[in-house]
Amino acid sequence: MADSKKMVDQITSMNTDFAQWYTDVVKKAELVDYSGVKGCMVIRPYGYAIWENIRGILDAEFKKLGHENVYMPLFIPESLLKKEADHVAGFAPECAVVTVGGQQQLTERLFVRPTSETLFCEHYKNIIHSYRDLPKLYNQWCNVVRWEKTTRPFLRTSEFLWQEGHTMHETAEEARAETLRMLDVYTDFYEKSLALPVVRGRKTEKEKFAGAEETYTVEPMMHNGFALQGGTSHYFGDGFARAFGITFTGRDNSVRYPFQTSWGVSTRIIGAIIMSHGDDNGLVLPPAVAPIQVVIIPVAQHKPGVLEAASAVAAEIGKRFRVKLDDSEQSGGWKFAQYEMKGVPLRLEIGPRDIENGSCVLVSRVTREKRQVPLEGIADSVAAALDGVHDELYKRASDNLAARTSDALDYAQFLDVAERRSGFIRAMWCGDAECEDKIKNDTGGVKSRCIPFEEERLSDVCVCCGRPAKHMVVWGRQY
Amino acid sequence: MADSKKMVDQITSMNTDFAQWYTDVVKKAELVDYSGVKGCMVIRPYGYAIWENIRGILDAEFKKLGHENVYMPLFIPESLLKKEADHVAGFAPECAVVTVGGQQQLTERLFVRPTSETLFCEHYKNIIHSYRDLPKLYNQWCNVVRWEKTTRPFLRTSEFLWQEGHTMHETAEEARAETLRMLDVYTDFYEKSLALPVVRGRKTEKEKFAGAEETYTVEPMMHNGFALQGGTSHYFGDGFARAFGITFTGRDNSVRYPFQTSWGVSTRIIGAIIMSHGDDNGLVLPPAVAPIQVVIIPVAQHKPGVLEAASAVAAEIGKRFRVKLDDSEQSGGWKFAQYEMKGVPLRLEIGPRDIENGSCVLVSRVTREKRQVPLEGIADSVAAALDGVHDELYKRASDNLAARTSDALDYAQFLDVAERRSGFIRAMWCGDAECEDKIKNDTGGVKSRCIPFEEERLSDVCVCCGRPAKHMVVWGRQY
Numbered sequence: 001m002a003d004s005k006k007m008v009d010q011i012t013s014m015n016t017d018f019a020q021w022y023t024d025v026v027k028k029a030e031l032v033d034y035s036g037v038k039g040c041m042v043i044r045p046y047g048y049a050i051w052e053n054i055r056g057i058l059d060a061e062f063k064k065l066g067h068e069n070v071y072m073p074l075f076i077p078e079s080l081l082k083k084e085a086d087h088v089a090g091f092a093p094e095c096a097v098v099t100v101g102g103q104q105q106l107t108e109r110l111f112v113r114p115t116s117e118t119l120f121c122e123h124y125k126n127i128i129h130s131y132r133d134l135p136k137l138y139n140q141w142c143n144v145v146r147w148e149k150t151t152r153p154f155l156r157t158s159e160f161l162w163q164e165g166h167t168m169h170e171t172a173e174e175a176r177a178e179t180l181r182m183l184d185v186y187t188d189f190y191e192k193s194l195a196l197p198v199v200r201g202r203k204t205e206k207e208k209f210a211g212a213e214e215t216y217t218v219e220p221m222m223h224n225g226f227a228l229q230g231g232t233s234h235y236f237g238d239g240f241a242r243a244f245g246i247t248f249t250g251r252d253n254s255v256r257y258p259f260q261t262s263w264g265v266s267t268r269i270i271g272a273i274i275m276s277h278g279d280d281n282g283l284v285l286p287p288a289v290a291p292i293q294v295v296i297i298p299v300a301q302h303k304p305g306v307l308e309a310a311s312a313v314a315a316e317i318g319k320r321f322r323v324k325l326d327d328s329e330q331s332g333g334w335k336f337a338q339y340e341m342k343g344v345p346l347r348l349e350i351g352p353r354d355i356e357n358g359s360c361v362l363v364s365r366v367t368r369e370k371r372q373v374p375l376e377g378i379a380d381s382v383a384a385a386l387d388g389v390h391d392e393l394y395k396r397a398s399d400n401l402a403a404r405t406s407d408a409l410d411y412a413q414f415l416d417v418a419e420r421r422s423g424f425i426r427a428m429w430c431g432d433a434e435c436e437d438k439i440k441n442d443t444g445g446v447k448s449r450c451i452p453f454e455e456e457r458l459s460d461v462c463v464c465c466g467r468p469a470k471h472m473v474v475w476g477r478q479y
Numbered sequence: 480m481a482d483s484k485k486m487v488d489q490i491t492s493m494n495t496d497f498a499q500w501y502t503d504v505v506k507k508a509e510l511v512d513y514s515g516v517k518g519c520m521v522i523r524p525y526g527y528a529i530w531e532n533i534r535g536i537l538d539a540e541f542k543k544l545g546h547e548n549v550y551m552p553l554f555i556p557e558s559l560l561k562k563e564a565d566h567v568a569g570f571a572p573e574c575a576v577v578t579v580g581g582q583q584q585l586t587e588r589l590f591v592r593p594t595s596e597t598l599f600c601e602h603y604k605n606i607i608h609s610y611r612d613l614p615k616l617y618n619q620w621c622n623v624v625r626w627e628k629t630t631r632p633f634l635r636t637s638e639f640l641w642q643e644g645h646t647m648h649e650t651a652e653e654a655r656a657e658t659l660r661m662l663d664v665y666t667d668f669y670e671k672s673l674a675l676p677v678v679r680g681r682k683t684e685k686e687k688f689a690g691a692e693e694t695y696t697v698e699p700m701m702h703n704g705f706a707l708q709g710g711t712s713h714y715f716g717d718g719f720a721r722a723f724g725i726t727f728t729g730r731d732n733s734v735r736y737p738f739q740t741s742w743g744v745s746t747r748i749i750g751a752i753i754m755s756h757g758d759d760n761g762l763v764l765p766p767a768v769a770p771i772q773v774v775i776i777p778v779a780q781h782k783p784g785v786l787e788a789a790s791a792v793a794a795e796i797g798k799r800f801r802v803k804l805d806d807s808e809q810s811g812g813w814k815f816a817q818y819e820m821k822g823v824p825l826r827l828e829i830g831p832r833d834i835e836n837g838s839c840v841l842v843s844r845v846t847r848e849k850r851q852v853p854l855e856g857i858a859d860s861v862a863a864a865l866d867g868v869h870d871e872l873y874k875r876a877s878d879n880l881a882a883r884t885s886d887a888l889d890y891a892q893f894l895d896v897a898e899r900r901s902g903f904i905r906a907m908w909c910g911d912a913e914c915e916d917k918i919k920n921d922t923g924g925v926k927s928r929c930i931p932f933e934e935e936r937l938s939d940v941c942v943c944c945g946r947p948a949k950h951m952v953v954w955g956r957q958y
Contacts, residue, residue: 035551036559037554037556040553041552042549042550043550048547048550068528072514080516095581096577096579096580097579098575098576098577098578100576100588101574102575112577119514143553143621147581148581
């Protein structure tokens with residue numbers, strides 16, 4: 001027990017040092033371990049179980065919409081990566097490169113995939129010949145590598161896990177619709193499964209994906225006001241198709257290029273969950289992705305009937321929820337702290353007095369509110385309480401997003417807000433990348449998040465240069 | 480339609496050229512595509528769906544037994560790989576090596592994982608301190624790379640997908656029990672999900688895993704009599720624990736080394752399914768892992784009521800099985816050939832006359848037997864028919880295994896059998912690797928598969944050298 005007790009040591013307070021708080025939580029909630037491999041993390045069972053739940057929900061959504069999973073090679077030959085000029089320029093600098101295989105120097109260098117557009121294109125060239133072969137709606141779940149100098153678990157690692165959808169369509173309209181449809185899937189997932197509101201919009205030219213015509217993004221706000229690029233969806237037009245020579249015979253018998261999209265989310269999502277919902281007692285997990293949704297803690301478990309009653313409740317609600325009954329010899333206080341640290345959304349306490357009353361106690365991880373509920377119909381009470389946890393998380397995140405979003409009408413105001421508090425700034429923009437660069441430099445890191453779908457005309461001129469404004473942009477610091 | 484018709488082109492007959500038959504099937508059943516990446520394959524939706532089903536079944540079994548999934552880094556620093564001498568000697572020569580990252584020459588070479596014992600050990604060193612931390616029952620689903628000169632889809636590729644279980648135990652007995660328990664899980668999976676009987680046993684010293692004390696194997700026989708190493712389970716003793724300095728405080732407060740196992744199966748399983756169950760009409764899939772378990776083909780689908788009836792049946796049996804209704808404009812003959820090629824275990828035909836009779840027709844992919852069954856209770860009839868397909872596949876594979884297993888009592892007989900027919904040879908062995916080498920050389924490739932759990936004493940002397948026999952060995956050629 002002495003060993004285990006160390007696990008409930010205090011973690012650094014969020015307000016004292018947010019970065020250290022994050023590091024403490026990922027370690028003490030046993031989500032990751034650092035590895036001896038530079039920039040790579042070990043995802044421990046509890047962290048991986050969150051990813052499995054994320055994957056399960058998204059995969060089912062993708063399949064409902066007709067997407068099919070495939071698996072492409074890990075390696076991209078240098079010549080293949082080079083086929084699309086913007087793409088190679090964007091990604092080659094951050095690649096890990098295999099130069100030796102089977103003890104032989106390779107004649108062509110192999111890039112460990114940082115993303116797989118080029119591999120999908122090579123395959124699509126083989127299998128797309130007629131309009132009847134379209135659309136192709138493929139997705140893959142895999143690992144990718146992008147070399148990083150400074151890393152942080154989940155948020156920025158040299159290797160990470162993700163899904164990448166790659167689709168091919170007969171017309172530009174269809175491909176554009178797919179791009180936005182998948183952004184909707186991500187939005188729904190953030191809101192309904194992760195209890196996180198997002199800002200949605202289009203990336204500026206400067207921030208878009210290497211090789212894409214348009215990049216769309218969903219961006220939740222972290223507790224400290226930073227943004228996190230939560231998921232992106234790209235419209236490629238027929239650029240890659242032309243570069244790779246992918247053609248099909250259209251309905252009118254003419255030879256055409258198909259139109260392409262790609263879209264992805266990664267294990268960064270877990271970083272977003274931690275940073276937006278967590279508190280000074282540790283992790284707080286949205287019920288939909290929590291590995292344990294309800295932990296049952298028997299009170300005075302040595303007394304007759306307690307463990308039996310706890311087991312009966314576990315069996316009952318275990319039919320509908322992911323439940324853990326902790327009947328170990330640890331103290332109640334240790335258990336409470338332990339499962340709070342692990343962010344279990346709901347605690348169910350049951351002791352001799354509860355059993356007498358035919359009831360038990362439900363405690364929300366978010367509000368820490370205790371509520372006595374009858375054992376009769378307990379599964380429905382648990383369902384309602386979990387919904388309550390979700391709703392409260394969503395409300396708090398929405399409040400945070402609203403409280404930390406400011407408008408800036410002129411540059412002095414912009415710089416003032418950027419300096420005073422962390423959050424999103426809504427401001428008009430001329431459309432010029434020079435203003436993005438200037439803002440980033442002047443603020444030490446505030447970047448355009450996106451041109452939101454819901455734009456307002458806050459003023460007629462760019463907040464930075466004073467020239468005529470083209471768009472409203474949401475600005476913010478990012479992880 | 481002209482394009483699609485090409486898909487039912489004849490495939491090479493098994494008996495004419497087994498290797499070409501295999502290649503034709505994996506291409507025409509749309510399991511894989513060749514990629515421009517040497518030795519790596521594209522796993523297409525239909526092939527990947529088989530893998531998803533395999534993974535689903537095994538993952539549930541692992542979890543039932545208390546195993547947890549984790550994710551370890553893709554890369555192994557050279558110094559880490561070198562910590563266990565036998566292991567590095569066995570694997571380093573077949574590794575892909577990253578020497579450049581982020582456009583910089585790396586100071587230490589990174590090996591793309593060929594297997595992850597070393598990474599698990601590094602992590603276990605961090606998290607195992609007390610006997611209370613044991614056992615650790617971890618598994619991961621991932622990609623691994625082993626450089627191959629000659630490759631064949633699923634059977635031998637430079638990159639493949641697999642699961643690797645890595646467990647740590649307090650005692651040698653527990654670790655040995657885990658090693659054999661997981662071999663039992665594989666055996667059950669082969670028999671009950673893949674309809675494949677296996678020969679089970681221990682690998683000889685020469686054939687065991689690099690760094691293991693004991694390697695156990697399950698080996699199904701392919702249609703042509705070749706063996707395939709279907710899954711292995713390794714007992715490591717405390718060798719890696721000592722090499723990596725993993726210790727724990729035992730119940731008696733002494734410092735001890737834990738005992739370790741690892742076990743894995745890979746996408747080679749799909750090769751085994753193809754090669755053991757397939758026939759001259761294409762793939763034949765065991766129902767448990769078939770992406771489509773029942774294909775419904777409406778007959779005379781333009782006639783009133785046919786599509787409605789077919790849809791009603793699809794909805795009914797779709798609740799219990801993976802069902803596809805093909806109401807495309809293709810001809811019935813094309814559809815029959817297409818789904819036979821894809822190995823769908825059961826075809827359900829329904830036309831105007833069937834509807835009048837309140838019945839439909841079930842056709843087994845294996846026996847091609849047609850049976851009229853009532854629409855009333857159709858889901859139960861389908862369940863029985865799928866069981867029938869499984870049983871028939873298992874019986875045929877068992878018959879093949881029996882028919883192609885011979886005993887050899889002396890070396891002349893051994894060489895004669897090895898030359899005359901492909902299959903397993905049971906023969907006594909002195910325990911010396913020299914005899915294994917000699918047999919391999921003299922036969923052009925016959926190797927020891929394993930020392931089977933059910934040994935018989937066929938004679939007192941080694942079939943090769945005539946010295947006293949230690950074990951019966953099952954010998955065979957392999958993929």
